[in-house]
Amino acid sequence: MKELLMGNEAIARGVVEAGVKVVTAYPGTPSSEIPMTISKIAKKYGIYFEWSTNEKVAYEVAFAGAVTGLRSMVTMKHVGLNVAADVFMASAFVGVDGGFVVVSADDPSLHSSQNEQDNRHYARLANIPCIEPVSPQEAKDFTIKAFDISEKYNIPVMLRTTTRVNHTRGDVEIGDILTLERTPKFEKNVKRFVTVPSNARGLRTKLLEKMEGVDIDLDVTEGDGSLGIIASGIAYNYVKEAVSILGMEAEIYKLAVTHPLSEKVTTFLKRHTEVVVVEELEPVIETEVRAIAQKEGIPVKIYGKEFIPRAFELNTTRVTNAFKKYKGLPEEVVKDLPIPVRPPVLCPGCAHRATFYAMKKAAPKGVYPSDIGCYTLGVVPPISAVDTCLCMGASIGFSCGLSEFISEKIICSIGDSTFMHTGLPALVDAVYNQHKFVVVILDNETTAMTGHQPHPGTGVTGMGVKVPKVYPEKIAEAMGVHTDVIDPHDVENAVKVMKEAVNADELRVVIARRKCIFLEGAERGEPFYVSDECTGCEVCINQLGCPAIDFVDGKAFINELCYGCGVCAQICPASAIEVGS
Numbered sequence: 001m002k003e004l005l006m007g008n009e010a011i012a013r014g015v016v017e018a019g020v021k022v023v024t025a026y027p028g029t030p031s032s033e034i035p036m037t038i039s040k041i042a043k044k045y046g047i048y049f050e051w052s053t054n055e056k057v058a059y060e061v062a063f064a065g066a067v068t069g070l071r072s073m074v075t076m077k078h079v080g081l082n083v084a085a086d087v088f089m090a091s092a093f094v095g096v097d098g099g100f101v102v103v104s105a106d107d108p109s110l111h112s113s114q115n116e117q118d119n120r121h122y123a124r125l126a127n128i129p130c131i132e133p134v135s136p137q138e139a140k141d142f143t144i145k146a147f148d149i150s151e152k153y154n155i156p157v158m159l160r161t162t163t164r165v166n167h168t169r170g171d172v173e174i175g176d177i178l179t180l181e182r183t184p185k186f187e188k189n190v191k192r193f194v195t196v197p198s199n200a201r202g203l204r205t206k207l208l209e210k211m212e213g214v215d216i217d218l219d220v221t222e223g224d225g226s227l228g229i230i231a232s233g234i235a236y237n238y239v240k241e242a243v244s245i246l247g248m249e250a251e252i253y254k255l256a257v258t259h260p261l262s263e264k265v266t267t268f269l270k271r272h273t274e275v276v277v278v279e280e281l282e283p284v285i286e287t288e289v290r291a292i293a294q295k296e297g298i299p300v301k302i303y304g305k306e307f308i309p310r311a312f313e314l315n316t317t318r319v320t321n322a323f324k325k326y327k328g329l330p331e332e333v334v335k336d337l338p339i340p341v342r343p344p345v346l347c348p349g350c351a352h353r354a355t356f357y358a359m360k361k362a363a364p365k366g367v368y369p370s371d372i373g374c375y376t377l378g379v380v381p382p383i384s385a386v387d388t389c390l391c392m393g394a395s396i397g398f399s400c401g402l403s404e405f406i407s408e409k410i411i412c413s414i415g416d417s418t419f420m421h422t423g424l425p426a427l428v429d430a431v432y433n434q435h436k437f438v439v440v441i442l443d444n445e446t447t448a449m450t451g452h453q454p455h456p457g458t459g460v461t462g463m464g465v466k467v468p469k470v471y472p473e474k475i476a477e478a479m480g481v482h483t484d485v486i487d488p489h490d491v492e493n494a495v496k497v498m499k500e501a502v503n504a505d506e507l508r509v510v511i512a513r514r515k516c517i518f519l520e521g522a523e524r525g526e527p528f529y530v531s532d533e534c535t536g537c538e539v540c541i542n543q544l545g546c547p548a549i550d551f552v553d554g555k556a557f558i559n560e561l562c563y564g565c566g567v568c569a570q571i572c573p574a575s576a577i578e579v580g581s
Helices: 007-017 033-041 055-067 078-094 120-126 136-153 163-167 197-213 235-246 263-270 284-296 316-327 351-362 374-379 394-405 416-432 472-478 491-502 539-544 567-571
Strands: 002-006 022-025 048-051 072-077 100-106 157-162 169-173 220-223 227-232 250-255 257-259 274-278 301-303 411-415 438-443 482-486 508-513 528-530 549-552 555-558 577-579
Touching: 002 007, 002 136, 007 033, 007 136, 007 157, 007 163, 007 169, 022 033, 022 055, 033 048, 048 055, 055 072, 055 078, 055 100, 072 078, 078 100, 078 120, 078 197, 100 136, 100 163, 120 157, 120 257, 120 284, 136 157, 136 169, 157 163, 227 235, 227 263, 227 284, 235 250, 235 274, 235 316, 250 263, 263 284, 274 284, 274 316, 284 301, 351 374, 351 411, 351 438, 351 491, 351 508, 351 539, 351 567, 374 411, 394 411, 394 416, 394 438, 411 416, 411 491, 416 438, 416 472, 438 472, 438 491, 472 482, 472 508, 482 491, 491 508, 491 567, 528 555, 539 549, 539 567, 567 577
Parallel strands: 022 048, 022 072, 072 100, 100 157, 227 250, 227 274, 274 301, 411 438, 438 508, 482 508
Antiparallel strands: 002 169, 220 250, 528 577, 549 555
């Protein structure tokens, strides 16, 4: 039987078929649909699932499952592995008992990320196997295979995907579900689990010995010709199309295992006088292939990034042009279609808009460090209340430093989920080192940007179990920080509290709490309209930038997108915005 599945859904199906019993994650595009799918079926298949506070904790929880003999998976986007890197490296030394798969979903072209990085480097850094699917079918099949590899060599395995593989849909053959009757057990072994230097030296040697013996047979070749092409991941699909378009005669090597490289690569190089390596982002494979050719004394010319772009996603046109350049043919000039620009904006009725308004009223000439979340859209004019966005939790840490070096008032903004993720240590630093600035926690009671996943402040777990909420104000108060909680839609009070915080000359925390409008139970008010009293001053549109406000014939007009938040009515100097239709 076949089903039409997204790549991420196919990975989730692979989890089920492989008999996995532990899945953990912190949400992040393009990986989010894997754990979201698992969360819906976890109870049915006896899987322990959790949304963890961050990727490091998620990794540690899943790794604990793996060392007790249970097949376990942790999923994250590429930058999530930066957060988990410490335990990631240690886990390779310690090894696993049950299969352990780390899904790293890279995001070439930065569709929803602050940077572009190639996490194949991480597999090499930790010295663990890395496999890359090219389709939803392979996403499922390689997930299962990854667990087998992990258990065979007692080592974590990276399943490295990219956005196009994660979000592509395709027919997937549904297989049988493996039943594994295992009782989790932790066997004490100080020399293995306590990675002090005297033990870690031996673990390092064992890891190298393991990897020397790794032999994974997933690579395939097709076609025939004097030219050899090595491709991995989604780039393989583009290579096939480009070769067909240009009528090229070439033997294509589909590299599924990108670390360690198979002995087949050496044999492939010996068959050709010229080889082109096609891979997205960094020249990882190209570098290793060149090293193999040099070491083995193979007289083959190897080409790669001199023709294949290093930055951003590949596609059929880019790869076709690369081959044209290699062959000395004129490249096709592709012009972008004249598609209207549609910049992302905060939703109509979003409480973050009112929070930013209050922040700017309190400190019009202030500096506004921010963070990763929906509220990052506060950078878009006319709100313009985001001056920095570096990585998860950086708003507070950056403000700690900035407050020591500049005289301007500093109001940083961070979301509730991001605060739990990596904001806490920075707030501790601010208290400890007596930094003076304002931390605004935009609490919409969810992890909205990635699909409304729960977090410790929501009172529900990834398994749907109701638990006590972790309130950020209680955390801040326990640190001795003066903390206020406001409803941002009460504009007058919000501005008043913000001004008090800014002028306090000490560290302050303000919790701006209002439920995301897309959550069940979120309050929706009556729509508003603009009366004849409108003077056309444009304060509403210029201060808020709400998509529900238009200007027609020099007058404000509220369209059908109005959510009834009433913020525009509260700031209108002519009192021309009223409830009704």
